[in-house]
Amino acid sequence: MDTERNKRIAKNTMMLYFRQLLILFVSLYTVRVVLDELGVEDFGIYGAIGGLVALSAFLPGSLAQATQRFFSFALGEKNDERLRKIFSVNLILYISVALIVFIILQTIGLWFVNNQLSVPDGRFEAVKQLYQYAVWTVLVSVITSPFMAIIIAHEDMKLYAYISIIEAFMKLGVVFLLQYIALDKLELYGLLLLCVSVVTTFLYTGTCLYRYKECQFKKIYWDYKLFREIIGFTGWTVFGQFSTIARTHAVTVLLNQSFSPAVVAARALSVQIATQVNIFSGNFNTSLYPPIIKSYAANELQEMYGLITGGSKITFYLLWVFALPMIVEMETILKIWLTTVPQHAVLFSQLSLVEALILSISLPLAAAARAPGKMKTYEITLGSIQVGIFFAAWAAIAAGGAAYSVFIVAISANILMFGVRLYLVNKLTGFPISSFLRFSVLPVLTIMLVSALPVALLNALLPEGLFWSALVIVISFVVSSLAMYFIGLDKEWRLKVIKLVISRLHRLKV
Template sequence: MSNQTSDNNKRIAKNTLLLYFRMLITMLVSLYTSRVVLQTLGISDYGLYNVVGGVVTMFTFINGTLASGTQRFLTFELGANNKEKLHRVFNTAMALHGLLALVLFFLVETIGLWFLYNKMNIEPGRMDAAFWVFQFSCITMLINVIQVPYMSSLISHEKMDIYAYMSIFDVVMKLLIVFLIQVVDYDKLILYGFLFLIVNCISALIYNIYCRRHYEECKFSRDLDKKIFKEMMNFSGWNIFGCASVTFQGEGVNILLNMFFGTYITITA
């Protein structure tokens, strides 16, 4: 019992240090990249990128509630050492997030696109760029929704080292993006949105490959469980108002500022 407690303490300390290291690297790189991106895109395009991405993000608050539920159910079954039910939980979570991705895609491409063209305050001549950034953000959203079960499985297994390494990989790619948008002769805003999409695709692919190779439950099949599906929906329902409040507080303020004042003031929100 003493050895097990010692091992748990060491694992907790290691994971904590890795997450602090990840946070430090991410913060330092973000301080540099934010300034360079602002200079390269300009105030208006930088604000446009934030607010257009915010329109897409407004639709994803449900994903946050499902993500916490998925992680909870995977962690519980992993602790119970019930491999069969753990596999069913993962498959059910994949089906649930796949369904959510389809619903969000429909809402974003109908209500979201209408809102972009009819309510957003976009500078003349930049609507085409806003459209493409909107589409890139939509695809990124779908990728993030679908990969939630893989991320939840990774966290449930407490593999914070992989999570930290991938976060460092992301910030290194952001540095590369900053370099590319400065040297490539193309619309900076569209290029920036496209490169961010590529980085998200690569990160999602790496996470998926790692989880499939190391965790048995991450091999998707049609082994679904309606009871687990209902339990996950009920559990997630308790968090929906909290996630919605956080999302609307952040992105909603940006969108309101854009509607009344344009893209220049959006970045100050």
């Protein structure tokens, strides 16, 4: 069983990685063209509007996590009747949430746009129209979330990857249309992204209705006890996700109030870079999340502990391979990537990646915390720290701190949250802290030192130039990979890697 589950996790991870590589290349090209077409000022406006709407756009992700948890738990128990009830109850819940979000965004959100958001002269009407498109995009995403979560809970990552790739190419089509349609670029971009969301929703919904028997509209199954259980879990999950999004995107709005549009554009760019890199570590955890929940549901605690410990370490490795060369050569990468590099973008992007690395090792811990379904203490504690980041950033800027001080605050808080997560997961599931520190944290710290120091030294000694930057990136990848192989993996895993490589080479020869 363990071998089959590990193979399934590895297969799903590779599928999601292939998906993300395609999405990453599309996203990199998209950001370049969008920044060039909109200009730094309008790109900063889009970042501010996106940050404001993202305070509610967190809902699709947080609701999907809650749905996924209940579906995975029921699948672990092999309870088909409960699966149908979970689908019906969640569908009613999602429709209700969409209505509430719509009311809030059309009242409080619209008031903020009209009265508080800093907008350059002559762009106010375009900003209001963009806001409306963004609002409808959020509502469509809320309806999509349960169907996406169901696919992931079934560990059917091939379908999930295919739909995501189709969505990425549709967004690529948006970029081409943006260059050739003679309308206001800011408004047009918002409208086209809304169209992409609508098509994606039809793809997810149609796939689930066709493939999974629990997804149907013929009969509504109602269970008040289950509804209360889902509301309780979802409510605390939403609170936790809201605090995360609030401190990320509300800080963007804060910078909009205190600094120039160029600073906001740099912030928006750094958030996009960190988001794309984070998805690589998130992909592994997407395939890891259902097995962790199912193991807990089946009372296979030792297997769950192994998934958490190994998962945290591997999650970091998968991110470190990309993050190290990007941190060291960020200036060169941005110059190649973008026609215009906003001021502060290099430093902001480097600091965002440091924050992402700290978060990556915590992702399996966050998945394990959701397994028992007791989220109140966990989310209140971490949510309070997240909200505290915003107020600390506010205080730092009010005291005359530079724009980058908001990143320093976030990095410090993420270190604190890692320790808090570890403690709370121990209390919730009995997860052994000492074993985690020994077999996960210690190898991660060792690999960071062994690979980062020589790469940083080499970068400092070599002259400037595209050839030398490319050389540093290649050496960085090689050094980090070797460090992970010889230090990060034990003897058993090294043998598995060798066998895998030999088998792939043999297939190529045949």
